[in-house]
Amino acid sequence: MxxxxxxxxxxxxxxxxxxxxxxxxxxxxxxxxxxxxxxxxxxxxxxxxxxxxxxxxxxxxxxxxxxxxxxxxxxxxxxxxxxxxxxxxxxANLSNHHHYVCDHCGYTRDFVSDDLDNITLPDLVGSFGEIDATHVEVRGLCRQCVAKGR
Ligand SMILES: [Zn+2]
Ligand SMILES: [Zn+2]
Known part of the structure; x- marks a missing residue:
């Protein structure tokens, strides 16, 4: 890609x-x-x-x-x-987006999701400070690492 x-x-x-x-x-x-x-x-x-x-x-x-x-x-x-x-x-992608990160090799890719951009956070988060953006990081084992059996 x-x-x-x-x-x-x-x-x-x-x-x-x-x-x-x-x-x-x-x-x-x-x-x-x-x-x-x-x-x-x-x-x-x-x-x-x-x-x-x-x-x-x-x-x-x-x-x-x-x-x-x-x-x-x-x-x-x-x-x-x-x-x-x-x-x-x-x-260098400055627009709102989220990440998939492979725990094993560090393979990282962007994805966009309106749902995740508008996620409702627990009130507790607001007590920590101001919120500018919410960034979701999905972690797992990428396809290549799965194919290699880790
Ligand atoms: Zn990987
Ligand atoms: Zn990114």
Whole structure:
């Protein structure tokens, strides 16, 4: 499954606009790092982003990838997911959505659901603080892992 070209272009345009507005220099490395997250549904972690852009940008370091991903997060261009136990994964899908995550290999996919967007939360949750969004994470063993017998 791939993300439509039009959606990737939209994400790249938002990236350029936000960087310009915030006075962030559009370096080749930053563009390639953001593009890598913007064009995949994988929700890669920093290590995976690093491995994928290495061929294209031999001078890039894992440190730069980490710093850039967290900068992009601070700019609101990507969101993070994963509990602290796992390595943080990055997601350029900013629209309301939910995740399926494989417990074994980390395979992650987006899905949308109007029902889940409008889920009724227990009153207790409101006492913890303000609620901006509800994100459902479905966990299990993905098809590939099931086929491999784990
Ligand atoms: Zn799996
Ligand atoms: Zn996602």
């Amino acid at each position: 791939t993300i439509k070209k039009k959606e990737i272009e939209k994400r790249m345009q938002l990236f350029e606009t936000v960087c310009r507005d915030e006075g962030i220099k559009l370096t080749h490395q930053r563009i390639e790092i953001f593009r890598e997250v913007a064009q995949t549904e994988d929700h890669p972690n920093a290590e995976q982003v690093f491995q994928r852009i290495r061929d294209r940008i031999p001078t890039v370091s894992i440190d730069t990838v980490y710093r850039t991903l967290w900068l992009l997060k601070d700019l609101g261009l990507i969101v993070t997911l994963g509990s602290s136990r796992e390595r943080t994964r990055f997601d």
